[in-house]
Amino acid sequence: MLVFAISDKGGTGRSVTGTNIVYRHALQGNDVCYLDFDFGSPTAGAIFSVSAVARGTRENGLHHYLRGECPQPRRVDVWAESDREGLRARPPGAGRLVLLPGSEGGGELSALTDEVVGRCVQLLGRLDEEFDLCVVDVSAGRSFTAELVLAATVRMPAIPFRWLVFHRWTRQHIIAADGLVTGADGLLDVGTRFGHDPEDLRDRIRFVRTAVLEPDAAELVGLRDEQRAWLSACDSELRELAGRHGVGRTAMLGKIPLDPVLQWREQLITDEDVLASKIANAETAAAFDDLAKKIVDDSAWEGL
Amino acid sequence: MLVMGEVHTGLLQNSGEISESTCRQVLGLMTGETVRVSRRPIVHALSPERLTGVDCALPTASRSRVRGVGTVVSRCAVTGGRVAQGSSYVRLVRSEADRRLPWSHYLARPGVVEVLGKAKAADLAEGFTGDSAPGCLNLGAVSGRFLDLVQASPLLDRRAPFKIPRTSLRWVAETGEPSIRFTLHTEQERTLRLTHPGPFTPAVVDLCEDLATHDWLLTSLLVIVERARIGGTPGAQAAARLAPAIDHLMHLWMPAARVEEWLTPFWESLERRPGFTRQWRSLVDRVRDQVAMNALALLSATAEAGRR
Structure with a gap:
């Protein structure tokens, strides 16, 4: 299963949610890998706490590979190479957790050639042979990278793939997320141009809401009644807006609650963060765990 | 001087095993040339051989620059309708010329790479089985590509019953006092040093492929x-x-x-x-x-x- 993670804007928590999903999926006993295709700022290494590739790798990064500069991209075994003590030992029953870092200072792809698409097809095909789940961080907005994976997946009709569109729970983000999928030069538009069936592609896209503050959340206990009423009104307004833009409940795969840890530092939320040091909320870890299950659960992906 | 090769082995990307006739189609990489199939004791299908022209540096343990020109022989195999392989090898021979000759010369010697410059067989063997150096002859890349060719066949449904990594076996064979050394490196990489009596024959390649199949199974x-x-x-x-x-x-x-x-x-x-x-x-x-x-x-x- 290939999963492409994209967001309408930067700062939506796409990378931190994507990495936490693969981490949870590995803990659930699957072999997983994470590909940092965010060529503008490859920072997945930092989230996995692998300092050697915190800002990408100098040699054999994904960017080098796609440009044909190395035969295979570098692989980082997170269980072996993470600097974080809680990650350095593979928990019993967990699967492999592999990061393919981007190239340090690689820059965005400047053009989409047949060779680049061919290399992408080869890479994704090989990874699909050995990993249960490959999450590809496609970066924010419309980019050559998004076009690259749309072009590549047309050439691999037998390999299952899905798209996750991350957005925050605000007016602008809801409208932009819809635009990224259905707007001009959006995913459906470009995908159809490359030869995808628009209906089929639409069924492979789901939305994930990030940094969501529920009106009944524990964090809001100290608020005045007027503030709470205002928030609740905003929330129902947003729900109505989301429904109109096709970003509503039916098209949503999951939502990640606002968590102070993720606001301050992009990192994996381990069970230790929840149970021992108690810096993270149990709801956040549960939301990641739930998403990691739903991502491969066909019943959550039935046609809209 | 010596023969070196690399075999990549993986699970055929199909939900079940494929029949002998499907094997023939999947491995029919070149029209007109037949796929060789043996049925006992297990169905084994072998594609026709294909050549890749190379002119590049050869890996050496001493990091001295040695140039090789010639062709790599590659082929694919499917064992039991379930295990797929891409395999490549070259026979290194000291060049009699001190420069590159017309391609017709190399095409007449399929699978031979002529070595230009001073090179010791031991240095090349160590270099090939050691850490792969960038920019040098990379038989693994060739074998991997041939295995991709099989796995991407439209006759396969790509719904393999489980996910499993490929393994690679890099081997070097020389003539001399018989000995064999099989080494496991990382989870997926293996090397084999083989010294056999008498001159090299393609049967040595069969042996290496057979070992690679069984190492992958294990x-x-x-x-x-x-x-x-x-x-x-x-x-x-x-x-x-x-x-x-x-x-x-x-x-x-x-x-x-x-x-x-x-x-x-x-x-x-x-x-x-x-x-x-x-x-x-x-x-x-x-x-x-x-x-x-x-x-x-x-x-x-x-x-x-x-x-x-």
Whole structure:
């Protein structure tokens, strides 16, 4: 299963949610890998706490590979190479957790050639042979990278793939997320141009809401009644807006609650963060765990 | 001087094993040339050979610059309709010229790479089996590409029953006093140093491919048994996780089936140490015992329910 993670804007928590999903999926006993295709700022290494590739790798990064500069991209075994003590030992029953870092200072792809698409097809095909789940961080907005994976997946009709569109729970983000999928030069538009069936592609896209503050959340206990009423009104307004833009409940795969840890530092939320040091909320870890299950659960992906 | 090659082995990306006739189509990389199939003791299909022209640096342990020009021979194989391989090799020969000759010269010598400049066989052998140096002849890249070709065949449904990594076996063969050394490096990389009596023949390549197939089978069965977490999970769950091994791998063990008589002593020596078949048998017994135990538990649970 290939999963492409994209967001309408930067700062939506796409990378931190994507990495936490693969981490949870590995803990659930699957072999997983994470590909940092965010060529503008490859920072997945930092989230996995692998300092050697915190800002990408100098040699054999994904960017080098796609440009044909190395035969295979570098692989980082997170269980072996993470600097974080809680990650350095593979928990019993967990699967492999592999990061393919981007190239340090690689820059965005400047053009989409047949060779680049061919290399992408080869890479994704090989990874699909050995990993249960490959999450590809496609970066924010419309980019050559998004076009690259749309072009590549047309050439691999037998390999299952899905798209996750991350957005925050605000007016602008809801409208932009819809635009990224259905707007001009959006995913459906470009995908159809490359030869995808628009209906089929639409069924492979789901939305994930990030940094969501529920009106009944524990964090809001100290608020005045007027503030709470205002928030609740905003929330129902947003729900109505989301429904109109096709970003509503039916098209949503999951939502990640606002968590102070993720606001301050992009990192994996381990069970230790929840149970021992108690810096993270149990709801956040549960939301990641739930998403990691739903991502491969066909019943959550039935046609809209 | 010496012969070196690399074999990549992986699970054929199909839900079930494929028939002999599908094997022929999948491996028919070149029109007009036939796929060779042997049926006993296990169906083995071998594609026609293809050449790749190379003119590049050769890996050396001393990092001295040695240039090689010629062609790489590659082929694909499918064993038991289930295990796919991409395999490439070159025969290194000292060049009589001190410059590159017209391509017709190299095309008349398929699979030969002529070495320009001073080079010692031992240095090249060490270099090839050591850490791969960037910019040098990379037979693994060629073999990987040929394996991709098989896996991307439109005749395969790509719904493999389980995910499993490919393994690579890099080998070097020389003429001399017989010896064999098989080394495991990372989880997926292996090297083989072989010294055989008499001149090189393609039978040596068959031996290396046969070893690669069995090493992959053993590696994959180990992975499946590890994933089952016997003892750490309920018996029924462990047995369910072992099922793919029974369905798809356990009947494929046929060591030295395609190895010529004069090379079988090499297989036999590996059977003594480290003992491939010994480990395989113990794993297979373990899998069967787990499944039998689980069946017993189910039976007694049913009987219990019947009495109530």
